[in-house]
Amino acid sequence: MQIPKRDAAVHNGDGSIEALIYLAQTSVVDLLALSPPGWGGNLLRGLMNSVLIAVGSFSIGIVIGIGGAFGKLYGGPVTKDLLGLYTTLVRAIPELVLILLLYFAGTDLINRLLEVLGYQRIDINGLVAGICVLGIVQGAYSTEVIRGAILSIPQGQIEAARAYGMSPGLMLRRVTLPAMLPFAIPGLANLWLIATKDTALLAIVGFNELTQETRTAASTTKAYFTFFLAAGALYLLLTLFSNVIIARVERWARRGVYMETH
């Protein structure tokens, strides 16, 4: 691609004044336009990726959380200790370090395993790796949230379910999970908001979610201010929209439950 003369001056570094004039000429609307000369489409694609990662990792986190909570409450001593180790370690080490460790170690281990089993090495999709890594992080937090929620269920309800002769699986499905939901939802809602924001950390391993797309757009056009503001607005909209949904879900989960107000 040929660089126009004015741009060449910008790239030389001595043309900061020209760069400013250039910036003033390309308006915010042009920069954020959805079609290719603008970068709006890229930002929205990044947002989609972020939401996808957040949904995926939050779901994995909840599955791990339910398993972990039951392991911690009803498991054997070794299970309890190992789960305690998992939640403590994950909650004490920065997500950034965990992402790097799990990202490198995880892909490395899977490839070595494949080689041992006689398969070819595979390139692990950044999206899948990101979802798994954040899911493991989320799992540690949701284990604690769900454990606390299960402990808040009035003991009589679980005893009654046992007295009816329910199998553990049926009891889980019919009593424990629905009864713990109102207690778990504030914590889980918080975790969802954390999940949406933690997706930004994947920018550091070079995954094209919203923050990384923003950075690319900003460093290409030099309009850092505009793009970071726009991305901030997108994240904020996501949070506010989530809050509305969360309020509805909470009302739904609490239907028919009498809860003492503190």
Add this chain to the structure above:
Amino acid sequence: MSERAAGSVINASARASLWLQPHRIVLIAIGVALVICAALFMRWDWVKDYYWLALQGIWRTLWILAVTVVLGFMLAVPIGLVQVTGPRWLSWPAYWFCTVIRGTPLLLQLWFLYYGLGSLFPQYPWIRESFLWPYLRQAWPYAVLSLTLSYAAYEGEVMRGAFAGVARGQLETARAFGMSRWKVFRRIWLPQATYRALPTIAGETVLQLKATPLVATITVVDIYAVASRVRQTTFIVYEPLLLLAVVYLCITGILVFAFRKLEARIPNRLG
């Protein structure tokens, strides 16, 4: 008092026996074996070249943590207070400050301040000529600013709840004793709210520690940046990351321990 002492003795012995259950001993043995394996079979020869840089990195991490927590808390108190008692023109901006900061990723805020504001500043000659310019050209003021704002927003929300949670009767009693409003705040309201919020503050401080490695992305050389540098120059992937995890674990452990000691000093009959 003696009952309490006896209780703590029983507690201590019970705790010791908890650690010495058979499965715990096996787990500890496995853990020790793993550590010995790691020490023997992994590459640690880079440590002697980098330990000084690493110590400086740890120092910088701790320093950023301490400064941002203290400044953030000082900012969080008014933010929480005006939302409970302040006039609308103060409480409304405080509410939106908390919402916006808590609703966007810290990494984005950091990059917004560093790249966004940082790219605007040089355009104004009066900023370039001001005495602040030597600082504004460096990365750490942006790191400290964004971490402080983030901590202030999260902690402001906590303090709002804590201020609202202090029993009304206490404040009315203090007023009835003839204390001025400022004195009521200083002697009753703030201490009680802080006591209530202390467990949450401890949690937020650990979260703040976990947020500090983000500053490495804007060229502040904290311990995380040192580990990345080792990885990039020597191509050793796991060892620096593992050591980094251990460093953060230790700092977290110390923080949790310190806050637990602090909490134990608080009179536990709050009304």
